[in-house]
Amino acid sequence: MTEPEQHVEVARAESERGELVLRRRTRPGAPDVLELRVNGVFVMDTLETGSEIEMAALALDLVEAPVDVVIGGLGLGFTTQRVLADPRVEKVTVVEIEEPLIGWMRDGTVPHGPGLLADRRLQIVNADISMAVAEARQGHDLLLLDVDNGPHYLVHRDNAELYRERFLTQCRELLNPGGVLVVWSSDHSPELAARIATVFGEVDEKAYDVLLQDRPETYYLYSARR
Template sequence: MDEAVAVVDRVVTDRGELVLRQSGEHFEIVNNGVFLMDTRAGASERLLVREALNLVGPGARVLIGGLGVGFSLAEATASTAPAEIVVLEIEETLIGWHRHRLAAYSADALDDARVRIVNEDMVAWLRTTEEVFDAICLDIDNGPDWTVFQPNAELYDDKGTALLRERLADGGVLAVWSASAAPAYAARLETVIGPVETHLVEVPRGEPDVVYLARKHPSPGRPHPRGLRP
């Protein structure tokens, strides 16, 4: 028998209606009637961060694009590698849920001294910041080929990918989550960022989740930062 689904919170934001639902012991996030994510799995979101951190040295600065239900942030704070973790999340309501109902799924990471939450649109923030990161973990919307919000597509096009490259340290890693294979996007990463690894994560239904990792080529004559492996 299917478990009953109850609406825990419903908020109207600049991007429409954002709903937090509870089904049994799990939570679901729905936006404008479109299911976005839930707390049932998280393997691919954790792999997104874990594989990126495997390529950086101690003291790394890490940027996570999208707070979601917190799996990526929890994985980052479980590691000793990051010295600083910056999380970009456009929905203030979602950040608030992680201080209460969703805190267990982000492992109370909002209280970690290394974590800084930035409540802004990621594209707008990237255009104004001068901060540089050893690893950028991007989990915005459903990936490059299926964005619920059209403005998010800017993160995945040529200009957005070049913008992300500017915010990567030499030898840095861009890790990108996708709800399905996106070969054209993988080719763009190869061209704009550098060599690409692809990781598939099986899911109960549908196509596997996909994680792409692209390594930025160091500029000539410059060492890899903070022990980043070549």
């Protein structure tokens, strides 16, 4: 009989938006897995990172010179890691609203965090992505948004604004001509696709199949060019 998976809490923090929990899943004969939950909702883990990596790879393939990249959402760092692996990239700004998560990455609570954050091209900004985009200046080649589970499975209710035309228009204005926006979603969203197309003139949808804790799931990447 297969022994059951064990869950061990690694770190916990409270913010004005609620509770963040980092826990370790262990199973005999298998590598340990770190899992991030926000207000009890699964956000991501270190086992199934394919869609986070693909998000970065897709964006990088769409721009000839992705010199300056903005990423909304640090998570466990896999999108950032893939962006930094591209030698064309000279500057990466990651906007993360949850200060404890940044701390866990910096202090080694997330083991691969210190090495990732040591890259001199990387700047971590502790802020709300909506405010950061509103206050930023134009001049970015890529803008990657992975700050929630998508418009249909919000971790924070206020994040609904991030999938509406007003914010998407601000994202468009932030990009250089030819720059690309990519938005991650855990679910198919024709409404989001339509809004992006309204703002940018077109949108491309890509489905990405994953195996999440032994369950088949499909995530979606929505991209558009200024």
